[in-house]
Amino acid sequence: MRLWAFLCVLVAWPSVSYRYLCNSIDAQGNVWGDEHSPKLGCTAASAPRWPGSSMQFYLDMEGLPNGIDSDTWLSLVQGVLEDWQATPNASLALRSSVGSQRSFGTDASSHDVFWVRDRDEWMSLIGAGPEGILGVTLPVYSVAQGSSVRILEDADMVLNACPELGIVWDPNCTNLADCFAPQATFSHEFGHVLGLGHPCVACEQLMSAQAVFMVDKPGFDEQSAIRMLYPGTTPGVLGDSCSGHHRCQSEFECRTVDAQQYCSKPCATDSECSGSLMVCDSGFCSFQTRSSLSSHLAEDCSWRKCAVGLLCVTNSSGSSLCYTDCSTGSGCTDTEVCYPLKDNQSHPVHESACIETASLASSFNSGSLSTARQQSGCNASNGAFHLWFFALILLIGVPRIRKKC
Incomplete structure (x- = not known):
């Protein structure tokens, strides 16, 4: 019997919907597969999943990074497990306890989560240096003789606490340019533990291959995937994902919209569709488009993209807001200046934004405006890592790391 492992690496950065470990997309847009794919x-029927709904994970409390004590870490882990476990109409029972063996793909009886502060230990586990990497998850699965489903047998996770790299872990982090929220990293990696892959190169989802938005909880797409892998026994209600009408309660029907399937119902007004993310569209309750969830003029864009025609600009105080794009030389009002932007390393870029003259004088330092679009890459500079996700499938004992920069 051949074991396969899926190495999911979260390094410090729209299609929608979801993917599994066996068809995950990497940061370059390549789709991964394994020897069983042909x-x-x-599919939901053959993708890797745990054989039951109850799972136990073990935490090692040694080597926690600066700024996170044991009580905080335990609380964050519990919160993430509860977020995944709270997926409506799914069957998951997730538990954690202290007592990790610090095994990484070597002990299927212990599913371990631990921090690594020593570079040599990291190298021995991963086969590559820790620079720019926040966390690595290694789910291991196999296909039994005559079976048509991949079964997960082990999953271990390591998180980067190497002090010399200057990674700032902050549970209250709101700006990826300054720090990283451990709960966001752990929640993304835990999605891999449960069998989820990357659905896209860069989108506003927790499991996005490139993290350009501050997302720290599973959303509709992730919950849809979980319901497919670990379905509950109760038919869904409005907004729950479905695979047919039988998966919705009698007053709802399963509708397919933009490659998503969810329980819906006829409507005449938005008020008939419960939940802030649903509206009445073409006579049925539907989820709002992702463009309608974008930040608008003068709104915070540190965690989601700006609407079309706007640029996300970070000022000297670290605040990121949406401003009108005047890169073509037009679009500003009489009280605004079309201000040329720089990237986060003070290099000029071919973008400009309309800034109020008064704000430019009182709130911004000369040359300090930067466009968030340029805050991506594979390097760390000025104490800020830039996030990328990449993944590869490898045989146990034959790790192959491909450089991404």
Whole structure:
């Protein structure tokens, strides 16, 4: 029997919907597969999943990074497990306890989560240096003789606490340019533990291959995937994902919209569709488009993209707001200046934004405005890491790391 492992690496950065470990997309847009894909494909019926709904994970409290004590870490882990476990109409029972063996793909009886502060230990586990990497998850699965489903047998996670790299872990982090929220990293990696892959290169989802938005909880897409892998026994209600009408309660029907399937109902007004993310569209309750969830003029864009025609600009105090794009030389009012922007390393870029003259004089330092679009890459500079996700499938004992920069 051949074991396969999926190495999911979270390094410090729209298609929608979801993907599994066996058809995950990497940061370059490549789709991964395994030797079973030609025969089994990669569907909800054949994708890797745990054989039961109850799972136990073990935490090691040694080597926690600066700024996170044991009580805080335990609380964050519990919160993330509860977020995943709270997926409506899914069957998950997730537990954690202290007592990790610090095994990484070597002990299927212990599913471990631990921090690494020593570079040599990191190298021995991962096969590559820790620079720019926040966390690595290694789920291991196999296909039994005559079976048509991949079964997860182990999953271990390591998180980067190497002090010399200057990674700032802050549970209250709101700006990826300054710090990283451990709960966001752990929640993304835990999605891999449960069997989820990257659905896209860069989108406003927790499991996005490139993290350009501050997302720290599973959303509709992730919950849809979880319901497919670990379905509950109760039919869904309004907004729950579904695979047919039988998966919705009698007053709802399963509708397919933009490649998403969810329980809906007829409506005449928005008020008939419960939940802030649903509106009445073409006579049925539907989720709002992702463009309608964008930040608008003068709104915070540190965690989601700006609407079309706007740029996300970070000022000297670290605040990121949406401003009108005047890169073509027009669009500003009489009280605004079309101000040329720089990237986060003070290099000029071919973008300009309309800034109020008064704000430019009182709130911004000369040359300090930067466009968030340029805050991406594979390096760390000025104490800020830039996030990228990449993943590869490898045989146990034959790790192959491909450089991304």
